[in-house]
Amino acid sequence: MSPVSTPVVGVLALQGDVREHLVALAESGALARPVRRPEELAEIDGLVIPGGESTTMSKLAVIFGMLEPLRERVRSGLPVYGTCAGMIMVADKILDGREDQETIGGVDMIVRRNAFGRQNESFEAAVDFAGVEGGPVDGVFIRAPWVESTGGAVEVLARHRGHTVAVRQGDVLATSFHPELTGDHRVHALFVNMVRAVG
Template sequence: MSSSTPTIGVLALQGDVREHLAALTGAGAQARPVRRAEELAEIDGLVIPGGESTTMSKLAVIFGLLEPLRDRIRGGLPAYGSCAGMIMLADKILGGRDDQETIGGIDMIVRRNAFGRQNESFEAAVDITGVEGGPVEGVFIRAPWVESTGSGVETLARLADGTVVAVRQGNLLATSFHPELTGDHRVHRLFTDMVRAAL
């Protein structure tokens, strides 16, 4: 694992795994799917993709991944969550199932499906702190938003109405939207640089 080309896994239980693998490769990382707990020892960073957060949390329990994921992230493993991945990295969620578990790590409260149903999906230009070259195109699909954050969380992006849609806390990054669907790899490059800095 060289510092110039970090190995970044994509949690491959459910969701848009292939698109994240392609975006990470485009951002200069060595990308690989992660399905088993032992594979967590072989990566420098982890992407938790969009998908369905309740299904993802159930599968993480079934595959024996939830506790190992929590341990690695508590131990400093850089992680980036998009859409459902943002929900998985939240310490608290609103609108989830009563038994829904998260990996946690970011001191925030996130509301599931905050923008509405699938047919209310939309795209918006999003200015993100730390991403140069103008706004990125944010694809919002049954997306969450951030209701509130603790003092250690940095807000990186808001929509025009003030809604928080991207945050960072230490080695953890989360967006409400899907940058992996646009062909613009700048958010993945930001995360890849975070992983390099943590090596």
């Protein structure tokens, strides 16, 4: 493990917008590195699960032997931040998924895939985000999910158009949108501080 001041934060690099997260994490004070193999999970203090295509990500996690090691690390308290497809991956239950689609879990919530529409209905919006100072966060919604319901241990951090789009349960954070695509790194800074607190 790394010194608390500069935590090592991995980005699950099976599929999705890995590079943008690596940049945002580095600019938020973390030592950022891609993670592709189970043994690399032992070398990190926190993990980002990026946006991408959740069914593909789920299949690749199984193929590369990552799914069970990821579940074990999350259960053991590894701080995790999931964006878009990553939110789906940390949900305990999903709607409109494929029958064989698996998740890592970690947040007691039900998430609906592609809830905000198709690729051509993508949009950017300002989102009021609890725990982030400096005004609304810029979020990019691309085939974004939303949270249908949450359990009692889940804190709702942001809503958009009446739907829950950011949550936290313990050391797991999740957003429907992509803050890494905007140059606004405040949500990443929040997550890096969560990782430091655990360290």
